[in-house]
Amino acid sequence: MPEDVPADELNIGLLLYIPYRALEERVFAALAEAGYGDVTPAQARVFQRIGPNGSRLTDLAAAAQITKQTAGFLVDRLERARYVERIPDPTDARARLVRVTERGAATIPIGARVIAEIEAEWAAHLGQRRMAQLRAALTRLREITDPYR
Amino acid sequence: MPEDVPADELNIGLLLYIPYRALEERVFAALAEAGYGDVTPAQARVFQRIGPNGSRLTDLAAAAQITKQTAGFLVDRLERARYVERIPDPTDARARLVRVTERGAATIPIGARVIAEIEAEWAAHLGQRRMAQLRAALTRLREITDPYR
DNA sequence: ACATTTCAGTCAGTGTAACTGACCATATTA
DNA sequence: TAATATGGTCAGTTACACTGACTGAAATGT
Secondary structure: OOOOOOOOOOOHHHHHHHHHHHHHHHHHHHHHHOOOOOOOHHHHHHHOOOOOOOEEHHHHHHHHOOOHHHHHHHHHHHHHOOOEEEEEOOOOOOOEEEEEOHHHHHHHHHHHHHHHHHHHHHHHHHOHHHHHHHHHHHHHHHHHHOOOO | OOOOOOOOOOOHHHHHHHHHHHHHHHHHHHHHHOOOOOOOHHHHHHHOOOOOOOEEHHHHHHHHOOOHHHHHHHHHHHHHOOOEEEEEOOOOOOOEEEEEOHHHHHHHHHHHHHHHHHHHHHHHHHOHHHHHHHHHHHHHHHHHHOOOO
16 A cells, blocks of 8 residues: 655545544544443444344454454454344344344444544534535445445 | 444444545555565555655654554564665664665555556546545545644 | 255464563653 | 653564364255
């Protein structure tokens, strides 16, 4: 990912990464302060993808673009910390559904609140209109960059 | 980083992360194909921050938001693979400057070309105008999200 | 109905990349 | 010149990513 860096024209990858990283850091600081200091970014990236009725490990792996082994490792951690649970999949005896527990669900509004806060700060810096455009552009970009969707 | 996911309104963090990840993957595939298969994303994130006249380890660590130990570890790898070299800092006997080697510099146009390609694809999908707005918004966002800058 | 193939998930093993804490040597400051 | 700050390394731990090999259940094709 190297590129010439003429002081202001960073490559688009780094430009995406920098705010992502800043947001991530704030969210995890808030979670830690609320007593959820054991969740890690990698765990959260999987957690985020769990559907309302639970998701299969394989699907989580695909969505997060990691191997099923890695997904299994992360879900193990989340399970031991009681953020998720595994229940049998009634439609397929091979599979199990990873489901968010009550404790897991409790973290969601905390994250959501910080993210809303950050978005407000960003909107204040960019202006409401540009912030909306940014979100719209990224959402459209997802159509061609999210292999799962 | 958890958040409600109403099917289309993903949180802004994930929206930033998805295209970042897609770009990263393409760049590393291209580098691998060109015979530079040993560079890793973490190494590249440090490499990218090296200034034209070399940079100190501490500065690289700050810019990449990692500890100096981690930065040292990554630079060791880059050095062993001959992408960078360490020379004494003439202005401070404690410090050394990490500098891009010829071999390291050779990777830059490869990455740049793929990134240009991807940006063209994204521009085709969003339209030139929106792509320019996206870049502009992200660049401005950097003002409040890049603790180094 | 049964053999084959596909699919969900685990086990085992490896390497990379992140952290903390302790430390040394040189620079800077009081 | 004594105290403190800074640049960097050493040692140790943990997390997370991969590949390859495997088990058991499901779907598919004779």
